[in-house]
Amino acid sequence: MQFVLRLLTAAACLAFSLIALALAGVAAGYYYLAPGLPSAETIRDVKLQIPLRVYSRDGRLMAQLGEQRRSPVRFDEIPELVVKAFLAAEDDRFFEHPGFDYQGIARAGINYLVTGERSQGGSTITQQLARAYFLTPERSFVRKARELILAVRIEQEFEKSEILSLYLNKIFLGQRAYGIAAAAQVYFGKQLDELTLAEAATLAGIPKAPSQLNPVSGAARATQRRGYVLERMLELDYIDQAAYDTAVATPMVARVHGPRVELVAPYVTEMVRAEMIERFGADAYTDGLNVVTTIDSHLQQAANLALATTLYEYDRRHGYRGPRERDVFERISAEPGPGRDQALQAILERQPGDTDLRPAVVLALRPDNSAEFFVRDLGTLTVPWQGLQWRRYLGDDSLGPPPKAVGELLAVGDVVHLLHTSNRGWLLAQLPAVEGAFVALDPADGATVALAGGFDFFASSYNRAVQSRRQPGSSFKPFIYSAGLEHGFTTASIINDAPLVFSDSELEDEWRPENYEREFHGPTRMREALVKSLNLVSVRILMGTGIEQAIRHIRGFGFDDTALPRNLSLALGSGGVAPWDAAAGYAIFANGGRRVEHYVVDRVYDASGRLVHAADPLQACTPCAWVNEVASPAAEPAPGTSVFAVESPALRDGAPLGAGAPASVVWGDEVPDYGSVEEMIAHGSSWRPTIEETPLFYRGLRWAPRVISSENAFLVYDMMRDVIRRGTGRGARSLGRDDIAGKTGTSNDRRDAWFSGFNGRLVGTAWVGFDQERSLGNREEGSRTALPMWKYFMARALWRTPEAPLQQPPTLTTARISPDTGLLAAAADPDAVFEFFRPSDLAGLEQAAGSAAAPGSALQVDETDIF
Numbered sequence: 001m002q003f004v005l006r007l008l009t010a011a012a013c014l015a016f017s018l019i020a021l022a023l024a025g026v027a028a029g030y031y032y033l034a035p036g037l038p039s040a041e042t043i044r045d046v047k048l049q050i051p052l053r054v055y056s057r058d059g060r061l062m063a064q065l066g067e068q069r070r071s072p073v074r075f076d077e078i079p080e081l082v083v084k085a086f087l088a089a090e091d092d093r094f095f096e097h098p099g100f101d102y103q104g105i106a107r108a109g110i111n112y113l114v115t116g117e118r119s120q121g122g123s124t125i126t127q128q129l130a131r132a133y134f135l136t137p138e139r140s141f142v143r144k145a146r147e148l149i150l151a152v153r154i155e156q157e158f159e160k161s162e163i164l165s166l167y168l169n170k171i172f173l174g175q176r177a178y179g180i181a182a183a184a185q186v187y188f189g190k191q192l193d194e195l196t197l198a199e200a201a202t203l204a205g206i207p208k209a210p211s212q213l214n215p216v217s218g219a220a221r222a223t224q225r226r227g228y229v230l231e232r233m234l235e236l237d238y239i240d241q242a243a244y245d246t247a248v249a250t251p252m253v254a255r256v257h258g259p260r261v262e263l264v265a266p267y268v269t270e271m272v273r274a275e276m277i278e279r280f281g282a283d284a285y286t287d288g289l290n291v292v293t294t295i296d297s298h299l300q301q302a303a304n305l306a307l308a309t310t311l312y313e314y315d316r317r318h319g320y321r322g323p324r325e326r327d328v329f330e331r332i333s334a335e336p337g338p339g340r341d342q343a344l345q346a347i348l349e350r351q352p353g354d355t356d357l358r359p360a361v362v363l364a365l366r367p368d369n370s371a372e373f374f375v376r377d378l379g380t381l382t383v384p385w386q387g388l389q390w391r392r393y394l395g396d397d398s399l400g401p402p403p404k405a406v407g408e409l410l411a412v413g414d415v416v417h418l419l420h421t422s423n424r425g426w427l428l429a430q431l432p433a434v435e436g437a438f439v440a441l442d443p444a445d446g447a448t449v450a451l452a453g454g455f456d457f458f459a460s461s462y463n464r465a466v467q468s469r470r471q472p473g474s475s476f477k478p479f480i481y482s483a484g485l486e487h488g489f490t491t492a493s494i495i496n497d498a499p500l501v502f503s504d505s506e507l508e509d510e511w512r513p514e515n516y517e518r519e520f521h522g523p524t525r526m527r528e529a530l531v532k533s534l535n536l537v538s539v540r541i542l543m544g545t546g547i548e549q550a551i552r553h554i555r556g557f558g559f560d561d562t563a564l565p566r567n568l569s570l571a572l573g574s575g576g577v578a579p580w581d582a583a584a585g586y587a588i589f590a591n592g593g594r595r596v597e598h599y600v601v602d603r604v605y606d607a608s609g610r611l612v613h614a615a616d617p618l619q620a621c622t623p624c625a626w627v628n629e630v631a632s633p634a635a636e637p638a639p640g641t642s643v644f645a646v647e648s649p650a651l652r653d654g655a656p657l658g659a660g661a662p663a664s665v666v667w668g669d670e671v672p673d674y675g676s677v678e679e680m681i682a683h684g685s686s687w688r689p690t691i692e693e694t695p696l697f698y699r700g701l702r703w704a705p706r707v708i709s710s711e712n713a714f715l716v717y718d719m720m721r722d723v724i725r726r727g728t729g730r731g732a733r734s735l736g737r738d739d740i741a742g743k744t745g746t747s748n749d750r751r752d753a754w755f756s757g758f759n760g761r762l763v764g765t766a767w768v769g770f771d772q773e774r775s776l777g778n779r780e781e782g783s784r785t786a787l788p789m790w791k792y793f794m795a796r797a798l799w800r801t802p803e804a805p806l807q808q809p810p811t812l813t814t815a816r817i818s819p820d821t822g823l824l825a826a827a828a829d830p831d832a833v834f835e836f837f838r839p840s841d842l843a844g845l846e847q848a849a850g851s852a853a854a855p856g857s858a859l860q861v862d863e864t865d866i867f
Helices: 002-036 040-045 080-090 102-115 125-134 141-157 160-170 180-188 197-204 219-235 241-249 266-285 297-317 338-349 473-485 526-532 535-545 547-555 568-572 579-590 625-631 649-653 663-667 677-684 710-726 730-735 782-797 839-850
Strands: 052-055 061-065 290-293 357-365 371-375 379-383 393-395 415-421 425-429 435-441 448-452 494-497 522-525 601-605 611-614 741-746 752-758 763-769 813-817 833-837
Touching (some): 160 180, 180 197, 197 219, 219 241, 338 371, 473 547, 473 568, 473 741, 741 782, 752 782, 833 839
Antiparallel strands (some): 357 415, 415 425, 435 763, 601 611
C-alpha cells in the first residue's frame, strides 16, 4: 500500500513537473516568438487587393479589371445561411473559443501521435485569418505557435463579427476569386443574397483545398465536400432534414462567370484603364479604385446598336463571302446526340459572336430550301429560305446573281453566323469586314457620353474613334466656311462653282478638284454651296481666306498638324482626323463658339469611397449665353485656368458648400431667397449680374476659351441645318426635328464615309471605312453609309427630348436678299429670301447694293474669279 502511495506521489510530481515544464516551454516560446510578430491592429491597415471597377455616370458596371476578383462586403450584408455554412465547415465553436480551440488542437495532437502525420491542422477561423494576413502556408510547429499567438491577439483586438467579416472577405476560393461575394459571382453569377443552401455549402467547402474543391475544376470532389458541409449543418441544427435532402439532391451546376457587366463599352474601359495606370501606376489594378465615367448607359447602348446595325446593313449590300469554316463533321461524329452537340458547342465557343450574332454549324439542307443549324448556346433551329437568300460577294462593286437554291450558299458542316433581328427573325449573316466608329459628346463641357471604337473589341482592340487618323472629306468644310466668315465672306457671298486647275509641288503634278457629281453650278451663294457640298466653292473660299489664316483659325478647334495640310486640299478635308476630335470640333459650333476638351473620366474613388480625383472641365454654358459674355475677360486665359480673380476668403477658407443649401448660405446676399419657383423664374429671366456685383456667384467657374464668335457659330449651324433640310444630310429629316444640323463627308475614292451632326445639347460623329484603306464601293458615301449610324443613334438619344436649337445672337439681323445676286432684294422681288447678317456684313451689303445697278458690277463672274 505504501508502495502504491509512493508511486502515485511520484507520478503526481512527475505530472506536475511535466505541466510546469510545458507551461515554462509555452511561456518561453511566447516570449521568444511574440516580439517578432506584428500587432493584430495592423490588420486594419492591410489593404486587400481589390480590382479596378469602371462605371457609367448612372452607376452601371462597365468592367472589372485586375488579377484578383474581390468584392468586399460588410458583416451585416452576409446572409445567415452563408455564415452558418462556413462555421459548420471550418469552425462551429467560433463564437465560443478565445481564438484557439483546445478540442481541435487535441484532435490534431492525437492524430499526429497515432499516424505521425500533420494532416489535421485544428485551426480556427481566427487562426486561418492570422495565417492569411501574416504567415506563410508552411506546415511546422513554429508556424503553428505563431499562428496561435496571433489568433489570441486578434480576438483581443476585434469583435467576433469583425473577425468573421475579415476572414470571409480575405479567403481564396479558387478561380481568382477572393472572398465570398466574388466567389458567388464567379461560380454562380449571383449576389450573396441570391445563393441557395446547396450553393452556400459548395462555397463553404472550398477553403480546405481551393484548387481541387471548387466546382469548376472538380465537380465530383466539390459535390462530395458539399455533402460533408450539409451533414455538419444538419448535425448542428442549422438546417432541417427536408432542407438537407433537397440540397444534397441538387445537381452541381457551376461555371466561371465574368463580372456582372451591366453596360458593354470595352473601348471606353480600355481608355479608362490606360488613364488610371498613367495616373496611379500598377496599383490601380489592386487598390479598389472605382472610376465613374462620363458615359451615359442609355446613349452608349444606342451607340453600340447604331454602329452594329449600320455595319450589318453595309455588309448586307455587298454580299455573302462564304462560311468561316467547312467540313467540321470530318473531325467529329455527325450522329445526333449529346456527344455531337457537346463537340459542336466546343467548336463554336472559339468563334466570335454575341447574343444577336451567333456562330452556328449547318446540320442539314431541306428540300424547301430551309436549313437546320446547331447554334451556340441555343441548340438546333431551322431558318427558312427567306432568311438565307443572299447574293454572293464578287467584289466591292459587284454581286453574284440571286441564288436559286440553298445549296448554292451552304453545305452540311459549314460554320457560319446567324443574326437575330426583331422584324425578320434569324438571317444568314457574317462578321462585317468593314469597320466603324461613333462618338457623342456633351457640347457644354466635352463630356464623352457614348463611344464605340469598332465592331468587336475582342477581335480588334484598335480604337478607331480615338486612335485613327482618317480623311474627313467634306465633313471638314464647316471649319473652312467658319474661317471664311472671319475673312470677308458672308452666308450670302456669291462664289463661282467652276473648274480649277493647279500646279503645286506639294500636290500632284496637276490637280483638278471636282465636285462629287462632276457638274458645275456657276455663281453660287455660300449657303447653297455648303448645302450641295460643292468642292470647287470650298477651294475658292480657302483661296479667298488664305491658307495660313485658315489654318490659324481652324487650329482653334483643337486640330493638330495631321489634320491641317498646308495646301489647298485642306478645303476638301485631306488631312487626318480622329472621330473623337471631329466631334470636339463640332461641339464648338454646338455650344456657341467655345473650345471644350473631350474627356471620359469624371470621378475616381478609392476602396473606402473617398474621392481621389475629379474632373474639372472647362464649361461652355450654351443656355446662359449672357454669362459667357459677362464672364469673358478681355484676354482669354489659358485652358484649364480660372477666368476670375475675385475670390471670397469665406469660401476659400470655409467648408465646401453642400448641394441644396439655401441661397443665403451659398451666395450670401447676392442671390435672393426666393419664396417660390415662380418668383425665382420671374426674377431670373431678367437678372444679369456682373462679376463685380456677384463675385460669389461667379467664383470658381472655369469658362472654356472662346475661339469663334457666337455669330460665326450660329451662321455655320444655320447653314448646316439646311444641309439636313434639303442637302446631302436630308436622310436625317426622318427624325422629325428642326433643331439638328450636320454635314456629310466622303474621302478620296470613297475610302471613308462620315457624318457629324448636333443640336444645342448633343454632338455625334459617325465614321465607316476599312482598316486597310480601300474603297467602300460605288454609291457608298457619307449620306448613305455613315449618316444612318448617326440617325439610328439620335433617334434613341433625342426621343421625347425638347427641341434644342442654338439661340440666335442678338447682334445678328435678317435681311431679304436676291438668291441670284446675294445682294439686298427689291421690295417687290417675289423670289427674295431671308439671310442672316452681322452688322458689318449688312453695312457692306448696302454699299454693294448701291453700286450694283450699273452693268459690269461685281455680279459679273467669269471662270477665273474667286468670288
